[in-house]
Amino acid sequence: MTVFSILFLKLPGQPMMEHDVVIVGGGISGLSMAFYCAEAGMRPLLLEQNAEAGGSFASPRYEIGRKTFWLEMGAHTCYSSYQNLLGIVEACGMMGDIIPRAKVPFSLFIDGKVKSLVSSLHIGELLLSAPNIFKLKKEDQSVRSYYEKIVGKRNYDEVIRHFFNAVPSQPTDDFPADMMFKSRPKRKDVLKNYTFRDGLQSVARSIAGRKGITVATDSEVTLVRHEGGNYRVTTAGGEEYAAARLVLATPSAVSSKLLEGMEPELSRHLSVLKAAEVDSIGVIVRKDVVALKPVAALISPNDVFYSVVSRDTVPDDHFRGFSFHFRPGLPEKQKKTRIMEVLGIPMAKMEHINVKTNTVPSLRLGHRQWLEKTDALLKAKKGLGLSGNYFGGMAIEDCVSRSKSEFERMRG
Numbered sequence: 001m002t003v004f005s006i007l008f009l010k011l012p013g014q015p016m017m018e019h020d021v022v023i024v025g026g027g028i029s030g031l032s033m034a035f036y037c038a039e040a041g042m043r044p045l046l047l048e049q050n051a052e053a054g055g056s057f058a059s060p061r062y063e064i065g066r067k068t069f070w071l072e073m074g075a076h077t078c079y080s081s082y083q084n085l086l087g088i089v090e091a092c093g094m095m096g097d098i099i100p101r102a103k104v105p106f107s108l109f110i111d112g113k114v115k116s117l118v119s120s121l122h123i124g125e126l127l128l129s130a131p132n133i134f135k136l137k138k139e140d141q142s143v144r145s146y147y148e149k150i151v152g153k154r155n156y157d158e159v160i161r162h163f164f165n166a167v168p169s170q171p172t173d174d175f176p177a178d179m180m181f182k183s184r185p186k187r188k189d190v191l192k193n194y195t196f197r198d199g200l201q202s203v204a205r206s207i208a209g210r211k212g213i214t215v216a217t218d219s220e221v222t223l224v225r226h227e228g229g230n231y232r233v234t235t236a237g238g239e240e241y242a243a244a245r246l247v248l249a250t251p252s253a254v255s256s257k258l259l260e261g262m263e264p265e266l267s268r269h270l271s272v273l274k275a276a277e278v279d280s281i282g283v284i285v286r287k288d289v290v291a292l293k294p295v296a297a298l299i300s301p302n303d304v305f306y307s308v309v310s311r312d313t314v315p316d317d318h319f320r321g322f323s324f325h326f327r328p329g330l331p332e333k334q335k336k337t338r339i340m341e342v343l344g345i346p347m348a349k350m351e352h353i354n355v356k357t358n359t360v361p362s363l364r365l366g367h368r369q370w371l372e373k374t375d376a377l378l379k380a381k382k383g384l385g386l387s388g389n390y391f392g393g394m395a396i397e398d399c400v401s402r403s404k405s406e407f408e409r410m411r412g
């Protein structure tokens with residue numbers, strides 16, 4: 001036994017103390033936090049309740065005969081403006097895994113027919129409204145109040161808002177306009193929009209496998225407390241961990257619940273945020289059984305789903321994949337019936353089916369002030385950090401940026 005292992009020996013009844021920081025939640029927020037900690041020479045432990053890390057980076061892979069095929073059950077597109085994410089991708093040696101997305105359209109799906117976005121727009125109204133983009137500011141505007149002036153009211157109501165709703169799979173009229181789509185400086189040496197050869201979850205897998213990062217899956221955290229100068233974390237399976245620092249990178253409601261006993265004011269502050277659960281079903285089919293022309297996604301104004309995201313952006317010789325992102329609370333039978341109607345094939349023709357629930361925040365005007373108060377409450381607590389997709393926005397880059405700034409604050 002070395003001196004090193006003696007130092008980290010687990011005493012009976014004592015939690016493991018071999019990590020500098022415990023991070024709860026293994027989505028890109030928690031993973032990027034783990035990345036920054038490990039880069040700084042710390043030893044992070046990441047606790048994830050599911051069998052694999054990734055959260056909304058979910059690209060399940062299937063063996064079908066001698067072929068493999070993956071599909072995205074959550075996020076699917078990255079941009080050259082995701083500079084913090086790209087920094088991590090670069091450090092993971094994954095720049096060569098970046099691939100372009102095939103140029104297939106985002107289309108409307110109305111009364112069983114695919115319609116192009118452009119053919120559905122009122123062009124005259126668009127031309128009259130578009131110059132407003134140079135006059136109006138997004139700050140303190142809702143998505144509706146800003147964009148209906150940019151595209152025209154009819155275009156907004158009949159077309160554009162359905163595309164916006166498809167982004168976080170919920171109504172977005174009341175979202176803050178400046179948090180929905182952001183313009184950020186772009187990297188010139190990277191494709192404008194892209195994905196990864198094996199799907200986005202390959203990035204999650206790569207971060208999770210980095211030296212210095214320990215990931216414990218199937219570890220749902222049920223209790224956190226602060227005792228004797230350390231944070232102590234208990235999982236549903238009864239494991240106990242302790243470290244001088246704790247980061248919660250879970251949906252706001254989960255973080256609020258976990259903080260109830262330890263930080264009641266912060267917990268109450270988090271509890272005011274709303275979020276939507278997105279029920280998704282992904283299906284893989286043989287290419288020759290579906291007549292639908294290649295699409296990036298189908299968006300339907302008044303359907304039971306917000307969008308159907310397709311794998312046609314990364315074409316495959318044998319299979320196609322479609323992820324249906326449904327409105328919440330629908331019976332399973334209704335969802336499956338709609339999948340069969342849209343694809344025009346029975347369930348028996350599906351090679352694989354994947355089911356996933358994602359949580360996305362329902363941001364509202366005033367979120368910036370909410371965020372200022374959050375950071376004021378956290379200011380004195382160097383050992384405690386919060387990350388997630390409910391800070392500067394829900395895009396991947398917002399999550400990574402939040403983890404980076406929280407890491408820097410905690411490091412001091």
Ligand SMILES: Cc1cc2nc3c(=O)[nH]c(=O)nc-3n(C[C@H](O)[C@H](O)[C@H](O)COP(=O)(O)OP(=O)(O)OC[C@H]3O[C@@H](n4cnc5c(N)ncnc54)[C@H](O)[C@@H]3O)c2cc1C
Binds near residue numbers: 358394
């Ligand atoms: C369908 C969909 C499509 C999207 N498309 C895009 C896109 O194309 N581009 C883009 O930029 N953004 C996209 N987004 C947004 C972006 O993907 C997410 O906001 C981001 O991935 C969220 O990361 P996160 O780590 O904050 O949360 P999550 O990915 O939700 O991760 C949180 C993790 O915490 C775990 N967890 C929860 N409670 C506990 C607990 N008690 N103990 C342990 N673990 C726990 C969960 O299992 C989960 O793995 C999309 C989102 C969705 C849902």
